[in-house]
Amino acid sequence: MSDNIGLFVETISSGLLLTVQATVGGILIATVLSFAFGLAMLSGSRVVRAFARLYVEIWRGTSEVVQLMWIYFVLPVLVGFQIVPLAAGIIVLGLNHGAYGAEIVRGAISAVPKEQYEGGVALNFTRTQRMLRIILPQALVEMVPPFNNLFIQLLKGSSLLTIITVHEMTYQAREVLVDRFISEAATIWTIVLLFYLALAVLITLGMRMLERWTADIAGRRPPQRRGVIATLTARRAG
Template identity: 60%
Template structure:
């Protein structure tokens, strides 16, 4: 590897912690919002269903880039406080992907056989106990594969944070282009490899989680999911 190539890799790796922070922070917020909004859409309360549905439709139906610009540029004008770029990015990633995750949670809970619900009722379990002990453990097995895809989309969406000058992988790469123009192909190739490695790590963790959650409820994940 030439000296230029070594320097390029070094600079791009400096952006890796920011990409990881945005991705992990976004995933954590996505999980929390997905569960909250997804379960709220199944609530008996009309208000809870209306609030969660409004949130889901707003963030699914608008551009993630516009959301990012709104939180980073427009919101500070309204509240008089400038958000830290990385924090703003994490909030947008979590809110946007949490809206999609809410539908995953809602669908997974509804996919649990009615016989399981009826059995829990027969055992005199409260609604909260039914959800915690019967519905969610079985629904989790169904949630993991689509959440795997969602988290990978979130990882790739973290590149949008370069628009607000977060020093993540893409932003670092763009700063190298004027200096190492002839090596632009190598710059983008390294970026592709870094994102691929991170995506494979997410997939590995989610496959382990899927197998673990399936064993806990006495089920075996389908082979097609493990392929």
Template identity: 40%
Template sequence: MLVAGLGTAMLTSPQAKAEGETYTVATDTTFAPFEFQDKQGKFVGIDMDLIRAIGADQGFNVDIKPLGFDAALQAVQANQVDGVIAGMSITDERKKVFDFSEPYFESGIQMAVLKSNDEIKSYADLRGKRVAVKNGTQGSDFANSIKDEYGFEVVSFADSSTMFDEVKTGNSVAVFEDYPVLLYGIAQGNGFKTVTPKEDPTGYGFAVNKGQNAELLQKFNTGLNNLKASGEYDKIVSSYLGEAATTDDNSFIGLIKSTFPMLMAGLKMTLILTVVSIFFALILGVIFGLFRVSRSIWLRAIGTTFVDIFRGTPLLVQAFFIYFGIPSTLGFQMSALTAGIITLSLNAGAYMTEIVRGGIQSVDKGQMEASRSLGIGYLPTMRRVILPQAIRTMIPSYINQFVITLKDTSILSVLGIAELTQSGRIIIAGNYKAFEMWLIVGIIYFVVIMALTKLSDRLERRMVK
């Protein structure tokens, strides 16, 4: 049933042409006030409210896919989604790759520093220092365009919250970001202040892949004009940038209470990814582990190649290749969950292969010889004699790989899967309480992993007896 469901997810087309159908729209995950998650786990913000209101006006539904900015753009190009709305500036360079709607928000770049910083008041004060930017943004482009003139270094990050934390740690002195993001963060008490006027005012646009989904683009433009005429547009913007954008209880206890449901949902997804992936990894490990100890040189070569590929490349690269590369090349859609399970299964399967090989080789060779001398075939001997003994040796290593795979699920946040780490990042995007939230997330990981470690130790002691 699970395999059938995953297969269906892989073959579902993202295109939605008929009136009233659902369009799949990618977005960023940590770009408040345009997109972030509220306490109920719902994605909100100017972009989110706007695309839903346009959908209601134009008679279509929206399936939001929170992927992160870089991954969202790749998903559109790979035809994994129909469009992207993520505070995306309309530039001539991006027009070569995407078709844009009419601008729905006029933004501009500003520089911000910590409130306590009275030294940095202009670009000239940045000489010899570092500034933080977010990958692929206008703030990044602007900072890099003036860095040689003013003699500062630029360091890039994947999301806005990490960029702000870079300055809080003292490693950088300033950030370059779109002014509404800075305005919202300051209103939430992130401890920053702006010190320069707005630069390079550009419009944000909804985007689709070049030459595709023209109907969706037209619906967006028509709906946007209708919302502006009715006053609904101004209402949406003011709810996030006006006085209504108030803060919640961000004390440590308050954070635990308000974020607990979202974090538990993230932990549930982490455990699902881990259990399903390690199940398939064990199957792969047994198959390729037997290949690795086979008498056939070809089977040994296949097993060795499998291990070398998935142990010799980073898990992040594997995730991007499976989620973006393969579907784009072969022309089909794959869900992030499917791609995540495949990635973890193959990666963990390579390590399980070596665990199985080591377990088999730990069994005395005389066991095989004795069984074969009794006329029992190779495979029956392996199944009835060797593997049962090898399993006793493999169990502690198997649980250890379970723990490693559980921690590796955090890497899948780049695909927009709302596991525990991604849930923490999304929460931080809305409240800017990085230290407190990462402490809470770390405690949850620690409790779960320590429980599994103790289980592994207990099993290992029983095996020794």
């Protein structure tokens, strides 16, 4: 049994790099799309808002499995070339979770008190300056916890890539090990579970560090307890 456990860990860990690549790639794409479309949904242009809302509803309202199958099997027929399985998986993870992230960004920015906008106007900041120096620093504090949950969901969603033959951890367990060691399936899947749990903990630790950093920027923690507007006013006065 001990020899088998070593084999199980070694085989599953051979798919760890692909799981990490899919997760990191998906997180990067999802983060960019979250801010791009989250801000677009707050645009003064009705066309821009409608386009952003269309993206969110399509990718949030359809099955992630169907999206994966469509990108991998249908899109190549339309564009004329086959997409690498890992690339297709990363694209779907990014697009799907970016739609959820866009709502996180929109909601966090909308939750910033109106007085903060008015304070930026009083400081003669442009609209861009108000967003970058006053609104976003405060909204980021509220975004980090839900983004932590979103990124963990994305990590778990990376297991779906097994259906398009990406040899990540779930594929290694299901296609390589379980067929050979069916009587030890419980042990195999427990090891897979622990691998995913470890990755989720790493994501959480990273996001906790980010949360503390954004809180410092927003003046929510010592030594900046005065808040963004008071801090900026003091700096200008100095």
